[in-house]
Amino acid sequence: MKRSLLAATLGALALACGSTSLPPENTGTIPFEPHRPTPSGSTTVTPYTGSNADVLLAQLTYPTGLDVHRKLVMRTCSGTNGVCHNQKEYPDLHTPATFVAAIGAPCNVQSGNASGVFDRCERLGDRFRFAEQEFREIEIGWFELVRGETPELDPKGTRPDEGTAGLHLYLHDPVPVDQDRINVTGTFIRNFIDDRGNVQTLAFASYKTNWWVLGDKRHLFAEVNENQRDSVEGLVASGIVQGDQNRNGTYGARVLGNTVPLINPGKPEASYLVARLRGFMGADTVPGTRMPLANQPPNVPDMLALMCFIQGLDPTAAQWNLESAIDYNTCTYSENPEALSLAGSGDTWSGRVLPLLQSNCGGCHGGSNPQAGLDVLSGTPHEVYQRLVLKPSSQDATRNLIQPGSLEKSYLYLKLTGDGSVSGSRMPINPLNGNASLPDADIKSIENWIFLAGAVEN
Numbered sequence: 004m005k006r007s008l009l010a011a012t013l014g015a016l017a018l019a020c021g022s023t024s025l026p027p028e029n030t031g032t033i034p035f036e037p038h039r040p041t042p043s044g045s046t047t048v049t050p051y052t053g054s055n056a057d058v059l060l061a062q063l064t065y066p067t068g069l070d071v072h073r074k075l076v077m078r079t080c081s082g083t084n085g086v087c088h089n090q091k092e093y094p095d096l097h098t099p100a101t102f103v104a105a106i107g108a109p110c111n112v113q114s115g116n117a118s119g120v121f122d123r124c125e126r127l128g129d130r131f132r133f134a135e136q137e138f139r140e141i142e143i144g145w146f147e148l149v150r151g152e153t154p155e156l157d158p159k160g161t162r163p164d165e166g167t168a169g170l171h172l173y174l175h176d177p178v179p180v181d182q183d184r185i186n187v188t189g190t191f192i193r194n195f196i197d198d199r200g201n202v203q204t205l206a207f208a209s210y211k212t213n214w215w216v217l218g219d220k221r222h223l224f225a226e227v228n229e230n231q232r233d234s235v236e237g238l239v240a241s242g243i244v245q246g247d248q249n250r251n252g253t254y255g256a257r258v259l260g261n262t263v264p265l266i267n268p269g270k271p272e273a274s275y276l277v278a279r280l281r282g283f284m285g286a287d288t289v290p291g292t293r294m295p296l297a298n299q300p301p302n303v304p305d306m307l308a309l310m311c312f313i314q315g316l317d318p319t320a321a322q323w324n325l326e327s328a329i330d331y332n333t334c335t336y337s338e339n340p341e342a343l344s345l346a347g348s349g350d351t352w353s354g355r356v357l358p359l360l361q362s363n364c365g366g367c368h369g370g371s372n373p374q375a376g377l378d379v380l381s382g383t384p385h386e387v388y389q390r391l392v393l394k395p396s397s398q399d400a401t402r403n404l405i406q407p408g409s410l411e412k413s414y415l416y417l418k419l420t421g422d423g424s425v426s427g428s429r430m431p432i433n434p435l436n437g438n439a440s441l442p443d444a445d446i447k448s449i450e451n452w453i454f455l456a457g458a459v460e461n
């Protein structure tokens with residue numbers, strides 16, 4: 004398409020040069036048709052011509068998926084080197100090609116810690132069996148390699164426990180083996196799809212060692228000998244697919260039956276990327292801090308562009324073209340884009356939350372001797388922010404005063420609602436009757452800021 008456009012332009016140029024019939028001078032307007040070249044692969048869509056300003060702005064700012072990547076994804080996430088998703092962390096979204104590769108790709112593949120994994124990102128786990136024993140392969144829930152030297156173990160003496168150095172496997176079903184310890188070959192099995200599209204079963208690793216059958220027989224422990232250490236490290240590095248990656252007992256792919264990808268073509272609400280921006284998917288809370296962590300969260304036109312882009316992706320397509328125009332006219336979210344607002348209405352740190360805290364709490368939580376060591380008054384807004392967000396409460400060291408994205412882990416918030424799990428009084432204490440609370444609207448603002456806006460400093 005590009006090439007033919009160029010050829011046509013050159014042709015026209017040649018024609019113009021060779022032509023003797025130039026337009027006569029001073030005869031009025033020069034015929035000018037502002038034909039902007041259509042990018043290759045673009046499908047023609049009927050533009051949105053309604054009156055909603057957010058839709059019009061989204062359509063203007065983000066005509067194509069390429070714009071969504073360049074102006075939204077790059078800005079909120081991958082742009083700043085090292086902040087997130089710039090090669091360091093899966094998903095890498097920093098080029099248009101990697102962004103396209105996120106369509107249909109699994110989520111939480113490389114999550115920093117188990118508890119950050121969303122059940123619906125879990126895939127069917129790899130399977131395990133003992134080569135010499137007759138039982139069906141059992142799905143692996145999760146594994147842990149405890150590094151170090153495996154101590155001398157003995158069924159009648161020192162037995163392994165959860166912390167013993169070696170490879171621990173936690174399986175979906177108990178192993179039907181009677182012995183406590185058997186010296187057999189343990190085999191790891193995976194299904195894969197071959198070139199012809201057939202499902203093949205592959206035993207991708209096996210270890211002959213002492214296998215201990217612990218607890219309810221779903222916990223296996225493998226002694227790792229000196230000469231096996233490298234191959235076990237290799238196995239762990241190459242990845243075992245864990246059916247219960249977040250170790251919460253729910254095997255997401257089995258129980259929920261519908262594992263979601265990073266970007267789910269046609270289904271923005273069932274796309275993990277969107278869920279991480281919103282903090283929820285359907286009725287489920289998505290674990291982990293709301294994205295973006297350190298940048299301005301997307302506004303309504305931004306979110307609309309992302310939702311309409313994903314909704315417009317054909318789930319049956321073999322590949323996707325970011326240059327295709329986003330169809331805002333038929334996009335269902337164009338009907339009420341305001342519902343996509345992540346931040347509620349103006350519940351920002353500097354605009355609302357800080358003034359609220361300072362006027363209602365500063366009398367006691369400020370000055371030379373702030374109550375409970377909490378000072379919301381002195382210093383710059385940034386310094387106050389830094390004293391609250393991700394800083395442990397003095398009354399409960401297990402919780403932070405503000406935990407972005409989580410109300411139940413934000414101790415300061417729970418002090419405002421009079422939650423039963425906090426110590427001391429409900430805040431703010433009214434010095435006259437010792438008993439008061441903030442108006443609902445104010446609590447709601449703080450809630451929106453922590454939960455919907457991810458407690459960003461804006």
Ligand code: HEC
Binds near residue numbers: 365366368
């Ligand atoms: C009249 C004084 C007073 C006011 C006003 C007040 N507090 Fe407090 N605050 C206290 C005292 C005293 C404590 C310690 C005893 C307790 O928890 O009841 C405390 C403790 C706290 C703690 C626990 C600190 C920690 O690190 O564990 C938080 C959080 C808190 N207040 C938040 C607030 C907020 C938010 C407001 C304003 C909406 C507020 N307080 C208004 C007196 C006050």
